[in-house]
Amino acid sequence: MSDDASPPSVLHPPSSIDAEHQEVERGLQFTHLMMMVTQNQGLENIAYLKALAEVLIQKGVVTEEELAGPLEQARQEVAELPIPRVRLGEMGDKYAEGEAVEIDCASLIHLCQARCCTFKFYLTKQDLDEGVAKWDYGNPYWIRQGEDGYCVHWDRGSGGCTIHAQRPHVCRKYDCRSDKRVWLDFEKRIPAPMPELQGRPPVANAKIIRRVREEAVGNRVHLMTNDVRQETSDERPVMEGGTDG
Ligand code: SF4
Ligand code: SF4
Numbered sequence: 001m002s003d004d005a006s007p008p009s010v011l012h013p014p015s016s017i018d019a020e021h022q023e024v025e026r027g028l029q030f031t032h033l034m035m036m037v038t039q040n041q042g043l044e045n046i047a048y049l050k051a052l053a054e055v056l057i058q059k060g061v062v063t064e065e066e067l068a069g070p071l072e073q074a075r076q077e078v079a080e081l082p083i084p085r086v087r088l089g090e091m092g093d094k095y096a097e098g099e100a101v102e103i104d105c106a107s108l109i110h111l112c113q114a115r116c117c118t119f120k121f122y123l124t125k126q127d128l129d130e131g132v133a134k135w136d137y138g139n140p141y142w143i144r145q146g147e148d149g150y151c152v153h154w155d156r157g158s159g160g161c162t163i164h165a166q167r168p169h170v171c172r173k174y175d176c177r178s179d180k181r182v183w184l185d186f187e188k189r190i191p192a193p194m195p196e197l198q199g200r201p202p203v204a205n206a207k208i209i210r211r212v213r214e215e216a217v218g219n220r221v222h223l224m225t226n227d228v229r230q231e232t233s234d235e236r237p238v239m240e241g242g243t244d245g
Pocket of ligand 1: 103104105108109112113114115116117176177182
């Protein structure tokens, strides 16, 4: 219950406001960076392809009609590239029977250190509609992580999930037992070495954006693909079947 007599500073502590401002700022940075990348890429690609098509048509190598089929195929291939972009999963109803994997985490957490809660993954539309799981404004709609590299919903004291009943779909389906990032041997309870945690990722994956701006058109796509694979290599396997937005 709210207290009408309470001063605003009590209702909205400065630290809370600062934190929200930082999140909004990250969101704006993401938006602006993506706009810049999109503009640069778009203009460069249009100019390059326009020049190329005109040369080919002038030389009588192809006609506009002959270009139509390959153009459509190229569009589909580009759509599948793992470039930095807004990602939103579609995995059905997370509350449906059989969606949750049962593991006795409480008895294992001293070994695994809950490293599953350091993995990066993106939310689903159902998660967003609930408005419970927080996403990273700087990398929509990935789970929000703290500076320690753990999910913001991970309880640093108890090691549990503070939104367990409404945890994201990915968290419900994830099974660490055969994941070599977590267990060298689950049956013998031998955990894999704990990697050094990186903290939350840069806005819009800034490293990739720098590459996009710096690399020549010829090898740019190859470099982007490699970078993103490295930087998202700890995505949970269950998301591989997710739908990219
Ligand atoms: S790594 Fe496995 S055992 Fe450990 S908290 Fe995560 S799901 Fe539970
Ligand atoms: S939502 Fe809960 S279970 Fe999922 S990563 Fe965060 S703390 Fe872990």
